[in-house]
Amino acid sequence: MRVTVCFHSWFKDMAGCSRAEETLPPGSTVDTLVARVLVRFPKLADAQRSMLVAVGLEYRGRDCALSDGDEVSIFPPVQGG
Amino acid sequence: MKRHLTITMEPIDEASLLAGRSVSSAAGAVVCFLGMVRGTESGKAITALEYEAFERMVEHQIGLLFDVMGKRWPVESVRLVHRVGLVPVGQPSLWVEVVAPHRAEAFAACQWLIDELKRVAPIWKKPMGAGGR
Numbered sequence: 001m002r003v004t005v006c007f008h009s010w011f012k013d014m015a016g017c018s019r020a021e022e023t024l025p026p027g028s029t030v031d032t033l034v035a036r037v038l039v040r041f042p043k044l045a046d047a048q049r050s051m052l053v054a055v056g057l058e059y060r061g062r063d064c065a066l067s068d069g070d071e072v073s074i075f076p077p078v079q080g081g
Numbered sequence: 082m083k084r085h086l087t088i089t090m091e092p093i094d095e096a097s098l099l100a101g102r103s104v105s106s107a108a109g110a111v112v113c114f115l116g117m118v119r120g121t122e123s124g125k126a127i128t129a130l131e132y133e134a135f136e137r138m139v140e141h142q143i144g145l146l147f148d149v150m151g152k153r154w155p156v157e158s159v160r161l162v163h164r165v166g167l168v169p170v171g172q173p174s175l176w177v178e179v180v181a182p183h184r185a186e187a188f189a190a191c192q193w194l195i196d197e198l199k200r201v202a203p204i205w206k207k208p209m210g211a212g213g214r
Contacts, residue, residue, distance in 0.1 A: 006135075010205075010207075052203075054138060054203070057138045057142070058141075059201070073135060075203060075205070076205065078199070078205065080163065080175075080202040080205075080206075081116050081195060081198060081204075
Protein backbone atom coordinates (compact mmCIF):
# COMPACT_ATOMS: atom_id res chain seq x y z
CA MET A 1 0.00 0.00 0.00
CA ARG A 2 1.03 3.59 -0.58
CA VAL A 3 0.81 6.36 1.99
CA THR A 4 1.72 10.03 1.85
CA VAL A 5 3.88 11.44 4.62
CA CYS A 6 3.59 15.17 5.38
CA PHE A 7 6.18 17.00 7.47
CA HIS A 8 5.35 20.18 9.37
CA SER A 9 7.26 22.94 11.15
CA TRP A 10 10.99 22.31 11.61
CA PHE A 11 10.53 18.63 10.77
CA LYS A 12 10.04 19.89 7.21
CA ASP A 13 13.49 21.52 7.35
CA MET A 14 15.07 18.41 8.82
CA ALA A 15 13.50 16.20 6.14
CA GLY A 16 14.30 18.67 3.37
CA CYS A 17 10.79 18.33 1.94
CA SER A 18 7.17 18.75 2.98
CA ARG A 19 5.81 15.52 1.49
CA ALA A 20 7.05 12.07 0.63
CA GLU A 21 5.47 8.85 -0.63
CA GLU A 22 6.13 5.50 1.00
CA THR A 23 5.15 2.02 -0.11
CA LEU A 24 4.53 -0.32 2.82
CA PRO A 25 3.54 -3.96 3.18
CA PRO A 26 -0.11 -4.73 4.06
CA GLY A 27 -0.74 -4.62 7.82
CA SER A 28 1.79 -1.87 8.40
CA THR A 29 1.35 0.46 11.35
CA VAL A 30 2.44 3.99 12.17
CA ASP A 31 5.46 2.40 13.84
CA THR A 32 6.43 0.66 10.57
CA LEU A 33 6.14 3.93 8.72
CA VAL A 34 8.11 5.95 11.29
CA ALA A 35 10.94 3.40 11.19
CA ARG A 36 11.00 3.68 7.40
CA VAL A 37 10.93 7.49 7.54
CA LEU A 38 13.83 7.61 10.00
CA VAL A 39 15.96 5.53 7.65
CA ARG A 40 15.09 7.73 4.71
CA PHE A 41 15.38 11.02 6.65
CA PRO A 42 18.01 10.31 9.33
CA LYS A 43 18.12 13.93 10.54
CA LEU A 44 14.72 13.28 12.14
CA ALA A 45 16.12 10.50 14.35
CA ASP A 46 17.11 12.86 17.18
CA ALA A 47 13.56 14.22 17.30
CA GLN A 48 11.72 10.91 17.33
CA ARG A 49 10.93 10.96 21.06
CA SER A 50 8.99 14.21 20.72
CA MET A 51 7.46 13.26 17.38
CA LEU A 52 3.67 13.54 17.04
CA VAL A 53 1.79 11.60 14.38
CA ALA A 54 -1.62 12.20 12.84
CA VAL A 55 -3.40 9.95 10.38
CA GLY A 56 -5.73 12.18 8.40
CA LEU A 57 -6.73 14.81 10.95
CA GLU A 58 -6.56 12.64 14.10
CA TYR A 59 -3.67 12.02 16.46
CA ARG A 60 -2.68 8.37 16.39
CA GLY A 61 -0.33 6.11 18.36
CA ARG A 62 2.45 3.98 16.98
CA ASP A 63 0.24 0.87 16.91
CA CYS A 64 -2.36 2.41 14.59
CA ALA A 65 -2.88 0.31 11.46
CA LEU A 66 -2.49 2.17 8.19
CA SER A 67 -4.56 1.86 5.04
CA ASP A 68 -3.75 2.42 1.41
CA GLY A 69 -4.02 6.11 0.56
CA ASP A 70 -3.60 7.38 4.11
CA GLU A 71 -2.07 10.78 4.66
CA VAL A 72 0.20 10.64 7.68
CA SER A 73 1.47 13.88 9.21
CA ILE A 74 4.60 13.93 11.31
CA PHE A 75 5.47 16.99 13.38
CA PRO A 76 7.11 18.32 16.56
CA PRO A 77 5.22 19.32 19.74
CA VAL A 78 2.64 22.02 19.03
CA GLN A 79 2.97 25.62 20.23
CA GLY A 80 -0.23 27.47 19.41
CA GLY A 81 -1.57 30.50 21.24
CA MET B 82 -23.80 26.65 21.14
CA LYS B 83 -22.81 29.08 18.40
CA ARG B 84 -19.20 28.64 17.34
CA HIS B 85 -16.88 30.47 15.05
CA LEU B 86 -13.25 29.74 14.23
CA THR B 87 -10.98 31.84 12.05
CA ILE B 88 -7.38 31.09 11.08
CA THR B 89 -6.03 34.17 9.34
CA MET B 90 -2.86 35.74 7.98
CA GLU B 91 -4.37 39.17 8.64
CA PRO B 92 -3.95 41.22 11.85
CA ILE B 93 -6.64 40.50 14.43
CA ASP B 94 -9.16 43.34 14.19
CA GLU B 95 -10.55 43.67 17.71
CA ALA B 96 -12.88 46.53 16.83
CA SER B 97 -14.52 44.49 14.10
CA LEU B 98 -14.80 41.45 16.36
CA LEU B 99 -16.39 43.51 19.13
CA ALA B 100 -18.80 45.05 16.62
CA GLY B 101 -19.84 41.52 15.65
CA ARG B 102 -20.56 40.44 19.22
CA SER B 103 -23.94 38.86 19.81
CA VAL B 104 -25.16 38.28 23.36
CA SER B 105 -28.65 37.07 24.27
CA SER B 106 -30.62 38.22 27.30
CA ALA B 107 -29.84 34.85 28.96
CA ALA B 108 -26.11 35.55 29.00
CA GLY B 109 -24.58 37.33 31.95
CA ALA B 110 -20.90 36.92 31.19
CA VAL B 111 -18.58 37.60 28.29
CA VAL B 112 -14.95 36.56 28.77
CA CYS B 113 -12.54 37.79 26.15
CA PHE B 114 -8.88 36.77 25.98
CA LEU B 115 -6.14 38.26 23.89
CA GLY B 116 -2.81 36.45 23.49
CA MET B 117 -0.01 38.89 22.62
CA VAL B 118 3.45 38.30 21.16
CA ARG B 119 6.01 39.08 23.86
CA GLY B 120 9.28 40.84 23.14
CA THR B 121 11.36 38.00 24.51
CA GLU B 122 11.51 34.28 23.85
CA SER B 123 13.54 32.08 26.20
CA GLY B 124 15.05 35.26 27.67
CA LYS B 125 16.21 36.65 24.33
CA ALA B 126 14.84 39.68 22.49
CA ILE B 127 12.78 38.96 19.38
CA THR B 128 10.95 41.13 16.87
CA ALA B 129 8.17 38.74 15.88
CA LEU B 130 6.90 35.20 15.93
CA GLU B 131 6.22 33.37 12.70
CA TYR B 132 3.29 31.03 13.15
CA GLU B 133 2.72 27.99 10.93
CA ALA B 134 -0.44 25.91 11.08
CA PHE B 135 -1.65 22.63 9.63
CA GLU B 136 -4.93 24.40 9.01
CA ARG B 137 -7.24 21.50 8.15
CA MET B 138 -6.21 19.69 11.31
CA VAL B 139 -6.40 22.86 13.42
CA GLU B 140 -9.98 23.37 12.26
CA HIS B 141 -10.85 19.75 13.00
CA GLN B 142 -9.17 19.62 16.41
CA ILE B 143 -10.61 22.93 17.59
CA GLY B 144 -14.00 21.78 16.33
CA LEU B 145 -13.66 18.75 18.62
CA LEU B 146 -12.74 21.08 21.51
CA PHE B 147 -15.84 23.17 20.82
CA ASP B 148 -17.91 19.96 20.95
CA VAL B 149 -16.52 19.06 24.38
CA MET B 150 -16.84 22.61 25.64
CA GLY B 151 -20.51 22.74 24.70
CA LYS B 152 -21.14 19.57 26.69
CA ARG B 153 -19.17 20.61 29.79
CA TRP B 154 -20.38 24.20 30.20
CA PRO B 155 -23.60 26.04 29.27
CA VAL B 156 -21.77 28.23 26.78
CA GLU B 157 -23.98 30.32 24.51
CA SER B 158 -21.27 31.10 21.98
CA VAL B 159 -17.56 30.87 21.37
CA ARG B 160 -15.44 32.72 18.86
CA LEU B 161 -11.75 32.01 18.34
CA VAL B 162 -9.33 33.74 15.99
CA HIS B 163 -5.73 32.58 15.55
CA ARG B 164 -3.38 34.58 13.42
CA VAL B 165 -0.68 32.77 11.43
CA GLY B 166 2.29 34.04 9.46
CA LEU B 167 4.51 36.78 10.84
CA VAL B 168 3.10 38.42 13.98
CA PRO B 169 5.19 41.35 15.30
CA VAL B 170 5.88 41.85 19.00
CA GLY B 171 3.03 43.70 20.69
CA GLN B 172 0.37 42.38 18.33
CA PRO B 173 -2.17 39.68 19.19
CA SER B 174 -1.85 36.16 17.82
CA LEU B 175 -4.94 34.78 19.55
CA TRP B 176 -8.37 36.17 20.36
CA VAL B 177 -10.99 34.13 22.22
CA GLU B 178 -14.48 35.13 23.33
CA VAL B 179 -16.78 32.96 25.44
CA VAL B 180 -20.36 33.99 26.23
CA ALA B 181 -22.19 32.15 29.02
CA PRO B 182 -24.92 32.73 31.61
CA HIS B 183 -22.46 33.20 34.51
CA ARG B 184 -18.85 34.30 34.91
CA ALA B 185 -17.61 31.09 36.57
CA GLU B 186 -18.46 28.92 33.58
CA ALA B 187 -17.34 31.58 31.09
CA PHE B 188 -13.91 31.88 32.75
CA ALA B 189 -13.55 28.11 33.20
CA ALA B 190 -14.55 27.32 29.62
CA CYS B 191 -12.26 29.99 28.18
CA GLN B 192 -9.29 28.84 30.28
CA TRP B 193 -9.89 25.21 29.35
CA LEU B 194 -10.23 26.00 25.64
CA ILE B 195 -6.93 27.90 25.53
CA ASP B 196 -5.11 25.20 27.51
CA GLU B 197 -6.45 22.51 25.17
CA LEU B 198 -5.71 24.54 22.05
CA LYS B 199 -2.08 24.78 23.16
CA ARG B 200 -2.05 21.03 23.68
CA VAL B 201 -3.69 19.76 20.48
CA ALA B 202 -3.87 22.41 17.76
CA PRO B 203 -1.05 21.79 15.25
CA ILE B 204 0.37 25.29 15.24
CA TRP B 205 4.06 26.13 15.62
CA LYS B 206 5.93 29.36 16.18
CA LYS B 207 9.40 30.44 15.20
CA PRO B 208 11.01 33.43 16.94
CA MET B 209 12.39 36.07 14.58
CA GLY B 210 14.99 38.76 15.22
CA ALA B 211 18.21 38.83 17.22
CA GLY B 212 17.03 36.15 19.65
CA GLY B 213 15.36 34.10 16.94
CA ARG B 214 16.50 31.91 14.11
